[in-house]
Amino acid sequence: MKILLVGGSGQLGRAIAVAWRDDEIVAPTHADFPLEDRTTWAAVLDRVRPDLLVNCAAFHNVDVCEVEPAQALAINAVAVDALADAAQQRGIDFLTISTDYVFDGSATRPYTEDDCPRPISAYGVSKLAGELLVLRRRMNAYVVRTCGVYGLHASRSKGTFVDRVIAQARAGEAIRVVNDVVASPTYAGHLAEALRALVATRAYGLYHAVNVGPVSWYDFAAKALDVAGVRYPIDAISAGEWKAAARRPAYSALANAGLARLGIALPAWDEGVAAYVRDKGL
Ligand SMILES: NC(=O)c1ccc[n+]([C@@H]2O[C@H](COP(=O)([O-])OP(=O)(O)OC[C@H]3O[C@@H](n4cnc5c(N)ncnc54)[C@H](OP(=O)(O)O)[C@@H]3O)[C@@H](O)[C@H]2O)c1
Numbered sequence: 001m002k003i004l005l006v007g008g009s010g011q012l013g014r015a016i017a018v019a020w021r022d023d024e025i026v027a028p029t030h031a032d033f034p035l036e037d038r039t040t041w042a043a044v045l046d047r048v049r050p051d052l053l054v055n056c057a058a059f060h061n062v063d064v065c066e067v068e069p070a071q072a073l074a075i076n077a078v079a080v081d082a083l084a085d086a087a088q089q090r091g092i093d094f095l096t097i098s099t100d101y102v103f104d105g106s107a108t109r110p111y112t113e114d115d116c117p118r119p120i121s122a123y124g125v126s127k128l129a130g131e132l133l134v135l136r137r138r139m140n141a142y143v144v145r146t147c148g149v150y151g152l153h154a155s156r157s158k159g160t161f162v163d164r165v166i167a168q169a170r171a172g173e174a175i176r177v178v179n180d181v182v183a184s185p186t187y188a189g190h191l192a193e194a195l196r197a198l199v200a201t202r203a204y205g206l207y208h209a210v211n212v213g214p215v216s217w218y219d220f221a222a223k224a225l226d227v228a229g230v231r232y233p234i235d236a237i238s239a240g241e242w243k244a245a246a247r248r249p250a251y252s253a254l255a256n257a258g259l260a261r262l263g264i265a266l267p268a269w270d271e272g273v274a275a276y277v278r279d280k281g282l
Pocket of ligand 1: 007009012013037055056100146148
């Protein structure tokens with residue numbers, strides 16, 4: 001399969017490039033495929049003529065989105081709709097990534113694809129709008145929500161949450177992690193494998209794809225230290241002590257119900273962090 005991968009320099013994009021290595025992947029840079037500029041990227045699409053267009057690009061700084069909702073909607077919704085439109089017109093399959101932040105966090109068990117989204121941040125609103133704009137087309141598209149992605153090639157210079165926790169412990173610094181926020185942190189390598197299995201099915205639609213099992217960020221940090229062989233205390237704090245511009249769901253674990261129906265399984269959250277620590281040599 002020939003794939004045009006948007007956002008290929010990001011942590012999920014890089015994981016896809018590795019996990020889908022048997023496919024022919026073209027991954028233009030942000031500058032060569034700017035979501036803001038359809039004329040520029042449409043020319044690339046026409047030149048590459050892929051079988052599948054994969055969008056891993058997003059404006060996903062949640063706190064900046066909160067004060068720049070127009071830009072969040074422009075990138076995460078309007079531009080995603082334009083990509084879907086271009087793919088549909090050309091008979092190209094489309095896959096785009098969405099987020100657990102479409103939910104409000106009031107659940108007490110992992111959200112399935114059948115649960116009603118109710119975002120509480122501008123970022124979540126913009127990603128939900130992107131989902132709906134794609135799904136309304138009834139085209140050959142996969143919309144895949146994931147959560148707390150950490151990959152070997154994190155784009156931010158500070159690295160992933162796991163990197164920071166382990167580095168702080170090794171440096172003897174105080175580590176403070178929220179213990180009342182529950183999610184499904186997901187290793188990009190495992191997510192990339194599941195996405196490849198999904199596109200092999202041609203079962204288009206809305207999916208959740210995460211490492212399995214709800215876990216608090218505190219317990220996740222503790223497991224990261226454990227698998228890295230570091231014994232070090234973590235201070236538990238509440239989300240209220242962590243000041244941020246945007247509200248975040250207190251509970252946003254996802255259940256991979258749709259993938260399960262297709263016989264596609266992801267490893268558990270603790271296997272995810274263990275694989276990451278091993279693969280990164282932490
Ligand atoms: N990270 C998470 O915890 C998380 C959780 C849930 C869902 N998601 C979703 O998962 C997807 C992948 O996230 P990620 O963590 O892999 O992100 P990432 O590491 O920040 O990578 C984003 C990629 O998109 C590119 N990009 C950003 N803005 C662009 C634009 N306007 N036009 C073209 N390319 C642009 C970036 O290029 P440059 O770096 O060169 O700008 C980079 O290659 C996103 O849809 C995100 O919303 C992420």
